[in-house]
Amino acid sequence: MDFETTQKSVQSSTQVNFTERIVIETRALDFYYSPENKALKNINIKIPEKKVTAFIGPSGCGKSTLLRCFNRMNDLIPGSYLTGEVSIEGKNIYENGIRLERLRKKVGMVFQKSNPFPMSVWENVAFGPKVNGINNNEELNAIVEDALKQADLWKEIQDRLDQSSLDLSGGQQQRICIARALANKPDIILMDEPASALDPISTGKIEETINELKSSYTIVIVTHNMQQAARISDYTAFMMLGELIEFSETKRMFTNPREKLTEDYITGRFG
Amino acid sequence: MKEKMQRLLEEIKRDLIFLANEVEHNIRMSIKALIKQDAVQADQIIDKDRDIDKMEVDIENKFLTLLALQQPVAIDLRFIVGGLKMNNDLERIGDHAVNIARTVKDLVGVPLIKTVEDLPEMSDMACSMLHDVVNAFVHQDPELARSVCQRDSTVDKFYDEMIKKNIEIIRKQPDKLEQGFNAAKVARSLERVADLSTNIGEDVVFMKEAKIIRHGLED
Numbered sequence: 001m002d003f004e005t006t007q008k009s010v011q012s013s014t015q016v017n018f019t020e021r022i023v024i025e026t027r028a029l030d031f032y033y034s035p036e037n038k039a040l041k042n043i044n045i046k047i048p049e050k051k052v053t054a055f056i057g058p059s060g061c062g063k064s065t066l067l068r069c070f071n072r073m074n075d076l077i078p079g080s081y082l083t084g085e086v087s088i089e090g091k092n093i094y095e096n097g098i099r100l101e102r103l104r105k106k107v108g109m110v111f112q113k114s115n116p117f118p119m120s121v122w123e124n125v126a127f128g129p130k131v132n133g134i135n136n137n138e139e140l141n142a143i144v145e146d147a148l149k150q151a152d153l154w155k156e157i158q159d160r161l162d163q164s165s166l167d168l169s170g171g172q173q174q175r176i177c178i179a180r181a182l183a184n185k186p187d188i189i190l191m192d193e194p195a196s197a198l199d200p201i202s203t204g205k206i207e208e209t210i211n212e213l214k215s216s217y218t219i220v221i222v223t224h225n226m227q228q229a230a231r232i233s234d235y236t237a238f239m240m241l242g243e244l245i246e247f248s249e250t251k252r253m254f255t256n257p258r259e260k261l262t263e264d265y266i267t268g269r270f271g
Numbered sequence: 272m273k274e275k276m277q278r279l280l281e282e283i284k285r286d287l288i289f290l291a292n293e294v295e296h297n298i299r300m301s302i303k304a305l306i307k308q309d310a311v312q313a314d315q316i317i318d319k320d321r322d323i324d325k326m327e328v329d330i331e332n333k334f335l336t337l338l339a340l341q342q343p344v345a346i347d348l349r350f351i352v353g354g355l356k357m358n359n360d361l362e363r364i365g366d367h368a369v370n371i372a373r374t375v376k377d378l379v380g381v382p383l384i385k386t387v388e389d390l391p392e393m394s395d396m397a398c399s400m401l402h403d404v405v406n407a408f409v410h411q412d413p414e415l416a417r418s419v420c421q422r423d424s425t426v427d428k429f430y431d432e433m434i435k436k437n438i439e440i441i442r443k444q445p446d447k448l449e450q451g452f453n454a455a456k457v458a459r460s461l462e463r464v465a466d467l468s469t470n471i472g473e474d475v476v477f478m479k480e481a482k483i484i485r486h487g488l489e490d
Contacts, residue, residue, distance in 0.1 A: 227342050254344045256481035263345045268273025 013258040014247040016235065020048035023188060023218050024070055029084035031065055033077065039065045040082070041242045047235075052210060052219045054233035054250065056226055058265070061239040063222045067190050070220065071107035072100060088188070105132065108181030112193040114173035116165035116180070121148075121157055124165045124176055128184040143183050150216075151179035152209045171202025178209060182217075189213065191221040195228065207232050226266055230254045238262045276341040280350060283333050284409075287357060290326045291405040294361050295398055297323070297368035298464055302394040304375045305387065305457060313372040320369045327362035331355065349481055353474035357408065360467040360474075364401065367460040367467075374453050384450040386437045390457055393433065396426050397464040404472045416475035419468060420484070426465035433458050 024047035031040035040062045047053050055063035068074045069086050072093060085092050093103055105128070116124050125144045134140060144161070148154040153175045157168075165176050174194060181189055191210070195203040210219060210232050223229050229236050229250065236253040238246045238261075246253065246262045257263045264270050297316050304312035334355050337343065343351055400419050407416035434455060441451045473485045482489060 226344070230344065255348060257345055266344050267347050268276070 013262075014044065014237075014244050016046070016247055016249070018046065018048045020051060022046045023049045023089055024220070025085075025087045025090075026066075026069070027085040027087075029066075029069065029082060029086060031062070031069060031074065031082040032080060034079050039242050040069070043084070043244050045237060045244055045247055047218065047220060049218050050214055050216070051234040052214050052221060052232055053235045053237065054229035055220070055222045055237050055239060056224075056229050056266075057239035057245075059224075060241075062242040063237075063239050064192050066239070067192055067220060067222050070188070070190055071104050071109055072098075073109065075100070105184045106186055107188045107190060108184055108186035109190045110174070110177050110181055110192070110194045112196055114170060114177050114197075116168075116173050116176045118164065118166055120162050121165050121168075121176060122161040125179045125183045128180060132184065144179075147179040147183040150182050150209075150213060151175040152205060152212070153179060169202070171198050171205060174198060174202070174206060175209065178206075178213075182213075186217065188218045188220065191219065193222055193224060196224060203228070226254075238265060240265070273341075276337065276343060276347065279333065279337055279341070280347060283330060283337070283354060286326065286330050286333070287354060287361070288405060288409060290323065290330065290358070290361050291401070291408075293319070293323055293326070294365045294368070295401050295405075297365060298371070298401070298461075299394065299398055301368045301371035301375065302391055302457075302461075304372060305378070306391065308375065308379050308381075308383070310376050310379045313375040316372040317369050320365050323362060323365040327358055327365075330358045334358070346478070349478050353478040357471050357474050360470050364464050364467050367463055370460045371457050374456050378450070378453055381450060384437070384440060384447050384454050386433055386440065386451070386454050387457075389429075389433050389436075390454070390461065393426065393429050393458060393461045396422070396429065397461045397468065400426070400465050400468040401471075404468045404475065407472060407475045408478075411475070411479050413476045413479045416472040416479075417484070420472040423465050423469040426462060430458055430462040 024045075026043050026045050029040055029043040030038060032038050043066060045066075055067060057063050065074065069082065070088070070093075074080050074082070082094065086094055088103070088107065117127060119127070122144055125147050126140045129140060129143050134143070145154060145158075148157060153172060156172065157163075165173060168176065178189075178194070195206045198206065207228065210221070213219060214234075221229075221233065233250045236248060236250045237244055238253070238257075238259075240261060246257060246259045248258065252258075253262065254266065257266065297319055300312060301316050303309075304316065334351050338351060400422050404416060404419040407413070407419060437451045437455055441448050470485070473483075476482055476484050
């Protein structure tokens with residue numbers, strides 16, 4: 001099949017000469033939901049520090065699966081397993097002895113559907129730091145304020161910190177979730193379609209927030225919205241049928257992709 | 272949604288080809304009018320340019336609508352950027368046909384300087400560049416586009432030679448100054464037609480290969 005033939009020629013299309021430090025790296029990563037269901041095939045990708053990297057591709061291409069490999073969220077799926085290596089800051093996170101709570105503190109995650117706890121705004125954002133042993137209220141107040149400011153929510157909500165998070169709008173709830181992830185002071189934030197359920201104004205705020213956060217955090221985002229990937233990311237990875245087809249600077253990807261498959265997908269000629 | 276964009280792009284492509292044919296026809300007619308010193312034909316060329324201007328505006332509006340509503344990327348985006356420039360270049364070629372037609376009207380009843388005899392050949396060279404570059408656009412053929420760009424220097428050389436001959440004649444016969452000046456104006460318009468056809472060739476290469484070859488950047 002043409003697609004398989006093309007695969008042999010795309011190795012060079014996934015290599016980027018970074019000037020930035022690499023914080024996430026996979027080598028020969030294969031992921032299986034079951035022995036018969038291989039969702040990722042030989043993924044080799046390097047993700048640079050303090051940049052936004054977007055994963056795009058048709059439904060079922062493996063982009064969310066790959067994202068969830070970066071903080072071992074897939075471990076929760078019975079029967080799933082992987083081969084190869086996923087390194088964060090040079091350390092293989094699938095080695096024995098890795099403490100998952102430490103990993104997930106370092107690698108925060110925001111999901112497609114906002115999922116604030118049924119608690120007040122303050123309790124939501126302070127939840128992680130409290131679990132991690134911070135009990136001093138003054139310190140927690142400072143963390144909550146800082147996280148809400150970074151999530152661009154402080155001005156809107158500073159007088160309503162006691163209000164239930166569930167009473168907020170969808171966009172505000174999603175930014176609460178971002179603030180909750182930031183409160184743990186992660187180095188990396190994974191976002192799985194964080195704006196797909198939001199209206200354009202809320203989406204715009206999330207995108208602005210992402211743009212501001214990238215000076216301090218490494219962000220990896222899965223999005224179905226190609227224009228969103230083009231607007232907010234520095235690098236874009238295009239995946240199809242579990243394979244990484246092309247990984248380039250975003251401006252290159254959307255003006256002159258190397259691979260015909262990428263071009264056909266982003267111009268809507270298939271998919 | 273994307274099928275709609277492809278349909279709209281095809282429609283604009285057809286419009287550009289139609290515009291290019293109209294423009295080429297007007298340039299060829301303007302040189303015929305010059306040789307025949309035909310003021311009526313010159314007026315027809317000037318009238319026709321109003322349609323050409325309107326076509327250019329319509330095409331630009333279609334491109335703007337596409338950009339605003341369809342958010343094209345990659346090859347589609349390059350087609351639009353290149354196509355917008357091509358549209359503008361074609362309209363300017365149309366303006367050169369008008370410049371020549373106006374010169375024709377100034378020259379009615381005036382004996383022509385000998386160098387005017389060179390202008391049909393120069394017009395053929397410039398118009399064939401335009402014709403071929405439109406073919407390169409139709410078939411999205413960057414090699415043909417490059418070969419058209421290379422022909423520009425031949426037209427430049429022809430232009431320089433003609434100007435030299437013109438100066439020589441005027442030196443010997445100063446009463447031919449006005450005719451010589453008008454012939455030089457026409458030659459200059461034809462030389463610009465070749466330049467603008469070269470620009471279109473560079474745009475075709477950009478559309479197809481995403482390479483910028485103008486300003487000698489490909490060398």
